[in-house]
Amino acid sequence: MKIDSYINSIIVGNCVDVMKNFDDNVIDLTITSPPYDDLRNYNGYVFPFNEITNELYRITKQGGVVVWVVADATIDATETGTSFRQALFFKDVGFNLHDTMIFRKRNPIPQIYRKRYNNEFEYMFVFSKGMVNTHNPILVDCLHAGLELNGTTYKNYSKNEQIREKSANPVKDKKIKGNVWEYVVGKKQEDQEAKGHPAPFPCELVRDHILSWTNKGDVVFDPMCGSGTTPRVACKLDRQYIGIDISADYCQIARQRVKRIEMQPTLALEFEQA
């Protein structure tokens, strides 16, 4: 079946079975979050990780990107290390590990004290099929904008520390954002729409990745879309979307969230300009 029949829809099913119907090289960006180590939260649904990864490689366009948001459970006093194993398997099937990014939660859930610090982050592994096609970097303010320096020290990782003797230009107003991204989880109105799902990621996180790795009209995919955060934000940013989830109940939440956006097309502009 051609990909066109799946564009702008939310499909109930095992994502491997559905992806098998997709053509090769059709997806610009996948952003997804798998069911981590704890399958019980999702009624023990099957999670065929190896097959998912192989299918993702086949359907991703050359230069396309997969963002895999994941964390480890701690079982019998040790973190499982599943995140790292998964990242290395993505490399084994042919993806580049383009960047290991961090999703830092500004309001992490307090945990029972077990002689370790409170966990407040997840990994956002960014994989690419060959060299990345699109990167629209997000800019942030420079802390010392306008400051004039006599010289500067910088690090070139292949040549160690370098010193620039000559007078440096004043510090610029803006710089490219770093790869640790912070978000408040579950408090914004747009995130509260996802209640009914146990583990939605923040709309803002998805928005930042979609803006970074795609352009308008590109195809954004989430094979385990849960409450539909990825399709919702993709729709709002004028990208095409495809979402799959094995739970019919979660797909229903996802469809409602996307429908609300489709019925208010003018909001898309405000969102992008914010």
Ligand SMILES: C[S@@+](CC[C@H](N)C(=O)[O-])C[C@H]1O[C@@H](n2cnc3c(N)ncnc32)[C@H](O)[C@@H]1O
């Ligand atoms: C961490 S949640 C994703 C949450 C989502 N990012 C959101 O914002 O709502 C993982 C999802 O994977 C789904 N899932 C688990 N196994 C699946 C499979 N084989 N195919 C499709 N979906 C699956 C679960 O139903 C669950 O909704």
